[in-house]
Structure formats: C-alpha cells, structure tokens
Amino acid sequence: MIELYHWEPVSHSARTLICLHEIGVEYQGHYVDLLEFEHFGADFLALNRLAQVPVLRTNGVCLTESALISEYLAESFRSAALAPFDALGWYRTQTWSKWIDYNLSSSLGTLGTRKYLVAVLANRDRDDLEKAIAAIPVAERRSGWELAAKNTYGEDLVTNSRRKVELVVQRMEQRLAENQWLVGDAYSIADINTFAMIHSLADIVPDLVNTRISPHTMAWRSRIAERPAVREALALGRRFPTGRICAPGPEHSRWG
Numbered sequence: 218m219i220e221l222y223h224w225e226p227v228s229h230s231a232r233t234l235i236c237l238h239e240i241g242v243e244y245q246g247h248y249v250d251l252l253e254f255e256h257f258g259a260d261f262l263a264l265n266r267l268a269q270v271p272v273l274r275t276n277g278v279c280l281t282e283s284a285l286i287s288e289y290l291a292e293s294f295r296s297a298a299l300a301p302f303d304a305l306g307w308y309r310t311q312t313w314s315k316w317i318d319y320n321l322s323s324s325l326g327t328l329g330t331r332k333y334l335v336a337v338l339a340n341r342d343r344d345d346l347e348k349a350i351a352a353i354p355v356a357e358r359r360s361g362w363e364l365a366a367k368n369t370y371g372e373d374l375v376t377n378s379r380r381k382v383e384l385v386v387q388r389m390e391q392r393l394a395e396n397q398w399l400v401g402d403a404y405s406i407a408d409i410n411t412f413a414m415i416h417s418l419a420d421i422v423p424d425l426v427n428t429r430i431s432p433h434t435m436a437w438r439s440r441i442a443e444r445p446a447v448r449e450a451l452a453l454g455r456r457f458p459t460g461r462i463c464a465p466g467p468e469h470s471r472w473g
C-alpha cells in the first residue's frame with residue numbers, strides 16, 4: 218500500500234494529497250507535525266534526510282520532491298488522466314512545474330511564514346524555541362525557522378518574493394485568458410502543482426492575487442477548489458482547517 222508522510226494540506230503536501238484523491242487510490246496517511254519538529258526526529262530523517270514533507274513510500278522506496286511525486290503518480294495511474302502523455306504535453310507540464318517551483322516555492326516559504334508562522338511561534342516559550350531551532354540538524358532549515366522565530370525578514374527578500382508572485386500571476390493570466398487549464402485542454406498535474414501554491418497565496422498576498430488583478434487565475438482557482446477530490450484533500454487539515462499556515466521549507470533559504 219502507498220504511504221504518504223505529509224503535513225497540513227497546504228503547498229507541497231497539498232500537491233500529493235490532491236493527486237492521491239484525484240486518482241482515488243487507497244493510501245495510508247501519516248501526519249507529520251512540523252510545528253512539533255517531528256520531521257527532525259530520527260524516525261523521519263531515516264525516511265528523508267532533508268527533513269521535508271511530502272514523502273511518498275511505495276514498494277519500499279521513499280520518493281521526495283512533490284512535483285516529481287505528482288509526475289510519478291500521473292505516470293503510475295495513467296487512467297486518472299492527470300497529465301498529457303504525448304511528448305510535447307509532458308514537456309509543457311514539466312516546464313510549468315519547474316517554473317512554479319523556482320518562483321513560488323521560495324516566495325511562499327517567505328511570505329507564508331512571515332504571515333502565519335511568525336504569530337504561531339510568538340506564542341511559544343522563547344528559550345524552548347531557541348533551543349529547538351539550534352538543534353535542527355539541517356542548516357538551511359535552521360535559518361528558515363530562525364527568520365520566522367525572530368521575524369527578521371529583510372526588505373529585499375520580501376520585495377523579491379512579491380515580484381516573483383507577480384511574475385507568475387501575469388503569466389497565468391495570459392495563459393488562462395484563453396485556456397481553461399495551464400497545459401493543453403485538460404486539468405493536469407500542472408494545475409495541481411500550481412494550485413497548491415496559488416490557493417494559499419491568494420490569502421497571503423491578496424493585493425497581488427485577487428479578482429481585479431487576476432480574474433482568470435481566481436476563476437481557475439475556484440474551479441479547482443470545487444473539485445470533489447480537492448475538497449477532500451483540503452479538508453484533511455488538523456490544526457489549521459483554514460489552510461492558513463506555512464512552514465519555511467528549503468527553497469527560500471536556497472533561492473531567496
């Protein structure tokens with residue numbers, strides 16, 4: 218049986234949860250509580266030494282990197298039609314996902330933690346939090362949690378993150394003005410991978426993603442959010458049923 222190690226159904230975890238629910242395959246979910254630093258424990262590090270979710274375990278192999286997991290699932294369950302399987306369609310799907318990862322994963326890590334995680338961590342005991350962060354065994358992740366704990370996001374980092382969101386939204390508007398979906402003429406993992414980020418960003422930076430500036434993107438977001446599989450996946454939130462939470466992740470420490 219497929220097993221999925223995931224956190225709240227936001228960003229990267231949401232991608233894999235949505236794919237699994239779209240496919241309708243049975244899987245065993247393991248909720249990894251990032252706010253309790255469970256992903257830095259020995260059990261989880263044995264699954265993924267980079268200490269990040271999601272991790273999909275199948276046939277004894279642990280798969281990481283959510284966009285690639287989406288591809289793996291689309292390919293493994295072709296009958297779910299989650300990707301175009303002609304060479305050009307596949308290329309375009311990968312291009313979208315890669316572009317979204319470069320631009321939105323890092324921006325979401327910055328803007329989302331600044332908006333949500335800072336407030337959550339502010340309620341923690343200061344000494345305990347500092348000790349827990351100092352003990353994080355993955356250096357790039359330590360810096361992400363430190364930023365949120367101390368709320369020391371530089372102006373450049375924030376400006377650059379916002380610029381990247383704008384870039385993506387402009388490109389999405391161009392595409393979605395004439396097409397229902399991001400790649401080809403059907404819903405695919407390109408939409409799922411992107412939706413998982415844009416879904417949150419519309420709440421995090423409503424001045425950049427809204428019905429006035431990005432009407433096509435917002436209509437596309439609603440179309441996807443209404444899909445039964447997406448509703449099921451998004452309803453799996455335990456601590457934050459509104460989806461209003463974010464963890465640093467590796468990308469903003471690497472790419473800003």
Ligand SMILES: N[C@@H](CCC(=O)N[C@@H](CS)C(=O)NCC(=O)O)C(=O)O
Binds near residue numbers: 227229284468
């Ligand atoms: N490139 C990775 C990024 C995964 C990622 O950023 N995961 C976040 C949760 S959304 C995480 O595990 N964060 C742990 C942390 O920040 O310590 C992917 O696509 O799977």
